[in-house]
Amino acid sequence: MTRLFRAFGTPLSALILLFSGIWIFGLIAAPQLIMIEQSLWRMERPTGAAEISVQIDGLYNQLDVLALDRATVEAETDAAKRAADLAAIDAKEAGLKVDIAALEETESTPVKVYTLANFGQMGTAHLAIFAKTIAASLAVSAIALVVCYPIAYAVAKLETPRTASVIMLGLVIPYAINELLRIFAWQMILNQNGPVNLLLGLFGFDPVPFLESGTGVFVAMVYAYILFMVFPLYNVLETLDSNQVEAARDLGASTWNIHRRVVIPHARPGIAVGCIMTFMLSAGSYAVPYIMTRGTASPWFTQLIYNRFFEATNWNVGAAYALSLLVVCTLFIFGMMRILKVNLKDIAK
Amino acid sequence: MGGAGAKHHPAPPHNTNQGMDPEMTGQTTGKAIEFDRASVRFGQFQAVQPTDLRIEPGEFFSILGPSGCGKTTLLRLLSGFLDPTEGDVRIGGASMVGIDPSVRPTALIFQNLALFPLMPIWENVAFGLEMRGWSRAKRRDRAYELLAMVALSDHAEKLPAQLSGGQKQRVAIARALAVEPSVLLLDEPLSALDLKLRQHMRAELKQIQARTGITFVYITHDQGEALTMSDRVAVMNRGRIMQIGSPDEIYDRPDNAFVATFVGETNALDGKVASCADGMALVETPLGGFRAANPKGLRAGTEAILFLRPEKLRLLAAGETEDNQIAARVVRRDMEGAWSTLVVETGGRELKLHLPHDGRETLASGEVALGFKAAEAVILPKGEMSDD
Structure with missing residues (x-):
């Protein structure tokens, strides 16, 4: 290293070292490392995906129940009560849908898992x-x-x-x-x-x-x-x-x-x-x-x-x-x- | 000395079934080599002119020449990596044309040794035996024997890179000797070593050659190596053998201007033969008329070059006379160790003379009188000179 600097002077030596570094890292190390890294992982369904799926099924069931409730409420003669009940059902439904969306998101987003598989x-x-x-x-x-x-x-x-x-x-x-x-x-x-x-x-x-x-x-x-x-x-x-x-x-x-x-x-x-x-x-x-x-x-x-x-x-x-x-x-x-x-x-x- | 190597052979010569005999004994006899009008052409380039040459069994024969003179090509004709374009090459009387290097009775030591860097030393040495189907245990034993011979037993399990230049050299020699060749080819194997080691290896090579009786063909551009080790030397230039002779002949009685200038140092003076008689001639040169040997019988009026070795040119004491005399001025003195080269100037030319290291060489300065004996200078026809 000292010899290099003595032979070429500081600026040229720095440039030589820089290019050598780029060569070693960019052309030798980086491509291999990236390929090795790529080969060592895969995307998998998240752990507990089955339970989430059961949960989602339950929530859908609740939605169905709400749909039945809505039919019952729509037969109601008292206009004021009907409106109030419908609003309550709408709110419940919306809440359920948000939950389902969140759970489905979690279920379908794969996670990166390191493996030799x-x-x-x-x-x-x-x-x-x-x-x-x-x-x-x-x-x-x-x-x-x-x-x-x-x-x-x-x-x-x-x-x-x-x-x-x-x-x-x-x-x-x-x-x-x-x-x-x-x-x-x-x-x-x-x-x-x-x-x-x-x-x-x-x-x-x-x-x-x-x-x-x-x-x-x-x-x-x-x-x-x-x-x-x-x-x-x-x-x-x-x-x-x-x-x-x-x-x-x-x-x-x-x-x-x-x-x-x-x-x-x-x-x-x-x-x-x-x-x-x-x-x-x-x-x-x-x-x-x-x-x-x-x-x-x-x-x-x-x-x-x-x-x-x-x-x-x-x-x-x-x-x-x-x-x-x-x-x-x-x-x-x-x-x-x-x-x-x-x-x-x-x-x- | 020529062809005498075989006489040092301790065991009676016997015909080894070259290379394939698992009972090889380490004793071989050299074989004769004959080039019969052999030539090599690469496209338009004539690498080797038609050459006749006979190398005696057990001879240490050097081929000396500047790079590109064709000496390595000549060696490749022997090792089998090249076949002559025309003519024939024979080893032990058998034509080698079309014979693969792997089955020739030759082994090659390369200029760079060409050891197998990934094999331990012993496997290098045993390689040829491995290729001949020796069992591992057997070839290992033989490799260790050969390594002991070149004092490398301790290094058998090392790799070539862990050895010194001289050690590698010896491994290469052991590896080549392992296959018990009749002819060992050496392609400037010492050129990578430093001076001291080279001198040591020269002696060692010469000794191995004498002991084994193998015919050595040694390629070099180093005249020191050629002169010290060889029984005979061939000087080559431009694909042609310029002269063949013992080291003394080559040095003392050069056949032509090229050999005179390539081997050893010399002073060359252009001139014209003024008169000749009894193998001597008077030559007119820009520095005056000199008397010199005329081995080629050049006639009066011919252009000639006078060659004079620096050690034959002497400083004359006051009043002393000599066959030929020159007045000159000292330019400088180059200390060479055992002697000094004195560079003098006369008539706008520089001449060199060697002075022994006896304390008097330092006294030469200013105007000096030089002289040389007529018999110690030689005139040869004009021709190409080495620019070494």
Whole structure:
């Protein structure tokens, strides 16, 4: 802290601290805390609602009795007495109605109750979707890794800098297009009567229901998140000293052994970052499964969360769902770090 | 000395089934290397001109040249990371063209050593054995043996980053020796070390070479390394071998202007041959006529350059005469430790001479008389000179 002030002077240091504070609180702490808080309560009928309901019934009975009384009074011949009795009944009625209104208000106003019940709301069907989403996201990460590793290695180590930059540019350009447009494009490509099925038809295959079977989600996701795997891998592979690859080869290593013993160990932080990013993006993706399946295949967990929030309008259960996903994603991060023996410092690099 | 390394070999030479024999004994014999009109071209760039070269089994052979001269390319032809555009490269009589580096009987020590940073030292050393399918216990034992040989047993479980420069150097050597190569290729492996360590490692390398009988091909731009360690040296420039010879030959009898200027320090004077006889010549230079050796038999009237080593140029005492004499004025004296370099000026040119550190070098000042023996200067045809 003293060093900071010495290096930047008081006004600039104060500004840096302020912005850091805003960053930490506003972007890291606050959203999580709000989501956690939201997931921990729900609105419930107040305690003693049943007794109140009995009370209200009693009061309504009294109203009915008063209505009978009124009929009796209206048969009264003495005008003065009739007027006086009616006024008394009116007053009683009004009093009862006020009481009923008050009681009904209490009965129908829910109270905020802190509970873990929101987390227990997930039925087996939703739990299955949750598990499927996690498994599918793992699969997307694995596919992206398998697809990207050779690309990243080729770009980083085999190609001339010029070819490498052309390939990288080719990878980046599609990302200049809006994500939704890209997904819609894939939807059209993989459609029942899209170009892929047209091509398959030429070879005598029946149309494949890519979208309806959920395959389309995979394809579009690998496509949509491939860069998040390529770049971390590329960055880390670029720092690999080519002499090490040559040294391994010179000492008799096969291509497979060079990768197993030298390249992949070096690439561990990049693999971790790439897998974490692809996994998080896949597990948290809403647009891709929504557009690619159009409801024809079973939903992604994010779609369930969306439904809790905006269709069932139960934000608390929605928050609990979202939090469950967050916890699993966080566990995945630590799991990857453990498996690949990297720490946060390696990843931050 | 040439080719004598193998004689130090304690065990009778035997044919190791290179690299694949699990009963490797630590004893290998060097193999001969032959370049047969080998050349390398990268697009339009001729990295190595067609080269013929034979390196004897068990020889310590250095390839010396400025950066970009093609010496590393030559090394890559041997290690197998490159095949010649034309011609052939043979090791132990067998053509190496198209043979993968992983199966060649060579081991390479990289300039930056290229140790595997994530493996402990012993695994680095055992890497080649691991790739040859040795069991973990066996290769571990062998790695420890090799590490003991380079006095690093205590560091076997450390990571490369925990070792000093000299220690890493020795790990790289042990790692290369582990696969029992017939030819060890060294790509300026000492350039990252400081002077003292470098001198120490020179002796160590020479000793290992003598003990193992492996053919060493040593690439360097440092003439000190080439001259002290090698049986023979090839001086390269622009993809061409300019001269091959023992360190003494290279230094004392340079074949051309490039070798004369690249190896060691020299004074060069442009001139024209005035007359020649019996391997000697009289050359007219801007500083006057000098008599010098004429190994190339240059004829009278040809343009030539006279080369004179600074240690051959002497201060003459009053009244003393010499084959060639120059009057000059002392500009400055650079103390080099064991000797001093005296920079003198004559006829608008600077000449250098080395004076032994015997107390008298400090007396030289003002106008001095210099002289040198005719046999100790040499005239060579005009040609490219090193600007080092």
